[in-house]
Amino acid sequence: MWLVFKKEIKELLRDRKTLFFMIALPLLIFPLIFGIVGFVSKQAIDKAETQILNYALVGGQYAPDIVKELQQPDKFNLVEIEENADYTAIIRNDTVDFVLEIPENYSSDVLQNGQANVKLHFNDAGLNLVYRRVNEIVKSQSELFQQSAFSTLGLDDAEQNALIEPIVLQKVNTADDRENWGEKIGGMLPYLLFIICLTGAMAPATDIGAGEKERGTLETLLISPIDRNKIVMGKFLTIAFAGTMTALITVMSMVIWGLVLSQGMAIKFVADFMAQIAMLDFLLIFLMLVPVVAIFAAVLLSISIYAKSFKEAQSYMGPMTILVIVPIMLALLPGVELKGGWAWVPITNVSLAMKELVKGTMDYYQLFAIFGSTVLIAGALFAFCVYWFNQEKVLFR
């Protein structure tokens, strides 16, 4: 068995393509992609912030203060439009970026004239900061009016606050930081781990089963005097090992790059957060991963040995990724908790358990049931794999 395992690993390590997916991709490509996405989006936001916006003003005479504020040639550019122009049309054909419509009752004397309803016409689809930039100006005016109204009424600070917001609903979070962030991060963790594990295991799995068939080495291997079970076990371990390694490498790379990229402030937060999770929980998270990886490996190996060629194997494995994503997504849904029926949904229960472990709210007794049931499923699938490997109609299709 170890013989088969050792040889498969050796072959795996010599395959540049597989190595690329297992190691290079998570180590270098992911941070690179995130970096590029971050860089490009920052560029886009910067551009939106500094871009000179063309605008048209209707009823500007009612609000001289706003007109004045808009007279910043490096930010805004006034465009004259006809009186009954179609705002939608001129915005669509890029004559203006926005049209500001100020009502007649606009006045600094709020108590006298009531609320002013200023309309901002613009195209809000896609990234633009029109609303934010105009709102800055309008809001400062609005606050000024508020202040003058309050002073007319002769209200002190406390009365002003009470008037602005008569009732405040204050949030008192009983969850500590760990639970709070654990809910957010802990949900993503199994998602990432499982998917990466699966993709990492896929390449060697294709090679080890269908690849061996395609190259014609399978028959020779089958008639060597080694137990069929041992061949299956060796191949199974290789796939599981590759999957786990890929997942671990990816997580490590994310942690390291995360630390590097978000230096300073975030380090302390991450470190604090990590420190709260006991070593035992980390171990348990890893332990929970084991039967899941075994499930993946057994299914992948069965698919791979059934397929006649690489191509066939790959087309079977595609849908499998989707099948795996669904139960993990279920665990991310609000309201799905490790209770009742959900505790018995395979994969979903492991995802939930991982989340609970990160949050630190795990009921450890439940772990036994989840671990046990997952191991059972993995065992059944492995047994199927062995049975599958003894079927002539599978091996010599």
Add this chain to the structure above:
Amino acid sequence: MIEIKQLAKKFAVENPKKLSEQEKKDPRLKGRFFHSVQDVSFTCHKGEVLGLLGPNGAGKTTTLRMLSTALKPDSGSVEISGDNVLANPVIARKKIGFLSGSTGLYGRLTGRENIHYFGQLHGMSEESITVRIKELADLLDMHNFLDRRSENFSTGMKQKTAIARAVVHSPELVILDEPTTGLDIMATQTVLEFIRGLKEQGTPVIFSTHHLDEVQELCDKVTVIDQGRTLFDGDIASFKALAEGSLHQSFMAAIQSTTSE
């Protein structure tokens, strides 16, 4: 020696509609089963070379796969020096060296590693593997490419490595499925010489082929099968006597002897 009696093997037909016209006409198709091999018997003694002849689709590969224990026959028996192969496949595997027609190598391993791996699978010690590889490399003239990755090998190099791999454990019986198909003249010659070498050592060899000149050159015995049945089983002299002239005519005579029945 090896003795094969009334071997038979049928395959379930998954989707009868997918079969070609020719396959549908084949009398071996019965209901949902395709009786690929129906009745094959032959024997091969120590030091003999047996040529297995038959048209494409006659059941040669299936027969050889059953001999090599890759497939399990539905009925019949295979005995190698008294050991029942069907009852004890693992013991039988140690005694057989099998080279299939479509065999390949692990491309990312070197030639030596390929052979070494199968030596290990056969439970040989490190020392004996090293000695054996050297011996085979001398015999097959493989020293100049043995430590290169086999994905870049030429067809001849691959075939030599595959042969070495098949016999690394010094088997008592060697089975070769169309070992010369697709090889150039030089590589073919290497394979034939190797078979001759085995014969000199007294190791029985069973090989299937379409080249009658190889049969003429090497074989002591000939077995002709068609449509899963043994049509002729005897020594080369009686095979030649089947018809006047060339071996091709003898072969045709053997095939037609039953078609006319």
